[in-house]
Amino acid sequence: MSSTVTDTRTTAELRGGLGQVLLATLASTAGFWAWMAIAPLQGLYATSMGLGQGQISLMLATPVLVGALGRIVVGALTDRWGGRRMFTFVLLAGVPAVLLVALAGSIKSFPLLVFAGFLLGVSGTIFAVGVPFSSAWYAPARRGFANGVFGMGMIGTGVSAFFTPRLAQQIGYLPTHLLIAGIMVVMAALCWFFLRDSPAWTPSSQALVPKVVGALKLRITWQMSFLYAIVFGGFVAFSTYLPKYLTTIYPDEVDAVGAGTRTAMFAVAAVVARPIGGVLADRFGPKVVSLLSLAGIVAAAYVVGQEPPEGIVTGVTFLLMAAAMGLGMGGLFAWVGPSTPPDRVGAVTGVVAAAGGLGGYFPPLVMGATYQAETNSYWLGLWLLVLVGALALVVAGMMRDARPKKA
Template sequence: MSDAHAADEYGVTGTPRRGLVLSTFVFFAGLTTIVFYGAAGPILEDQLALTGILHGLLLSSPHLSKAVLRIPFGAWVDDVGGKKPFLILMASTLVGTGGLVVTLFFTYPENFDMSLYPLLVFFGLLAGAGGATFSVGTSQTSYWYPSDKQGFALGAFAGIGNIGPGMITFALPVLIGLVGLTGSYAIWLVFMLVATVIYALYAVDPYYFQLRKQGTDPEESKRIADDLGQDIFPSGGAWESLKTSARNRRTWVLVFLYTVSFGGGFTSLSAWFPTYWEQFHELSLATAGLLAGLFIAYGSLIRVPAGSISDRFGGEIVAIISFAIMALGSAIMTVVTGFWPAIVGMMVLGTGMGIANAAVFELVPKFVPEAVGGASGWISGIGGGGTLVILPLMGYFADAYGEIGYARGFGVFVVLSLLCVGVAIALKYIISEPDESTDEAAVH
């Protein structure tokens, strides 16, 4: 990897490490919105007298915009780099969070009732744009780092960045006890604003995109960026990236695996666990938030070493093993009712989910190198939409079976995890050969 002096000779700035740190930081802040209502879920459920399904729909509102926006914004990175998409998504997040803070200031608690439910959903949709920074960041990180470092870089980006929701899930109930619901969301808003400003001031796009913005010819930009250590490049703009990745059948296999491991799995449980621990185990809101935060932080951090493990042993093998671990953890959660067995089940489930997600994204630049942005958009966008099904479904189990439904709902993950084991085996031994459409991969 060339040093900063070599980069200066070509009129470009930044380093892969700087790019990774800043992308991870703003992603850390933006992704907190996947638990936008999760940490305060029990309060909202009681205050608004929500049914399980309506509660699940409210929790999933930020996931809808997250899922929809990840597709075009992830692909847009292939056209303009990641900085502009990052800033636009964070601007939407700030508007949604600010709107909620103002609404709470004027209505909570005396006038906070079901008449505000549509408005709360709307604010959740706006704030959920922060969750779309995932597809932007994975593409941006892939373009900063060479092919043989993808597992490490993406594992660090996703692993550390995903701690954000866990920190909020733990901290928000504590803040609510100290400064109230409105004050807690106001502090959250200030944090996201600071993160956005820091990113805007110091972040730069990977070398290829900087050169293109300077007016350098595309081929010459690739040659210079390649000299500086970048070896993955987009084959076209955003629309072309989406089309190219959509023609690759392995993109859709990765969509399914991501949906179960993270998009519809980990993010759903990040929002659901506070309610599970508070309602099913009758713990305090602060303790429920602490346990949910433990799940999120652990499942996120384990992705860091899991990325390097995937580099070494291959994402397919790691995916097979990790989805089997997920199935085991889900089965434990489905049948146990005691506190400590549930803790064990939660940690086993978090282990499988964290490792599986690292394995999936190690495979993106390997299987779709000519359209990393488009593939990341499809995978994280459609996969992220899984929460729109899983959260209301888990709410249905609670409505249909009463208290025990909070446990039985985990049976959904038993079935999905076992399906993913079979799909990952097929990915390794049946559909791992390159498609004709990817023969001209844009990797040097």
């Protein structure tokens, strides 16, 4: 997914990289907000359209699926056209989708809402633009930090969870979506006029299909994809489904706004932990960070699976789970580069990013399919997370650690 980057660039040539990465992070925040625009209002859609568990799961999962698969294509286009152009394109392409969501909700059309969610997935591909863009601004030994900072843009999921239901209550459903669309247009303009590609970046003309096929032939691609599907996929899945989970399991204690607040706190914990994971991976090695992350996810999922009473225990457990996922996201992307042949890093990164998005697609469907109405419980879906996380621990433990070379 990243383009050819010359590792011998001097610090002077890469000066200003932090400002560029921070602007890219803001752009990513807007993209993630749009990507998750449906989830915070799922209760409204379920009530007004009379949706069942399966329909709700499909509604929530569709943007995630498109955002995941689209990352491979968008990553390849970023190789060719650069981050400045692609950030602008992805943000503008998401605007019609947000407006269609507003229309679907206004006329109470479930088919149109699912179609709008399909188009909304384009906004989720923004991650595939930012990883190569940010990496190119830093020397190899500091790319864990660069990707960690850019990864903080996923706070957009928390922004969506916190502000979308509140704005819908205060200014109205339609004005809320017009505001989101307006923010995306403004961010697209900022990217076009102020973002610039790193001097270490050069366009790639390599065809997409051979690039992806070459990446899929590497064992490291499949290993990293599996691990990232758990840490990032788990984050996306909980960011999408947590409002539904909380209002279902704790209907008397948590309303839609309260669920949005808790989901926003979940996102913030992961966002704060992500750059920490990248820095720790640069210093101590990505394998150690990844193992700690996976162990934390397994432990937290086990506690959540016991469905404790809503309160401090539940809140702290979800925050710890989010922090573990954030550490893993930062650590794993610092593991990809030094573990992959230099000419295939971009393609491998694109596939791994797509796998992370796919990891967020299936859990909402599984949670909806395994929900037990008689006992009002999602225990089976949560236990599946525990088992898959334990398997990931074994896989990560058997892999070779790798650290980036000092510049």
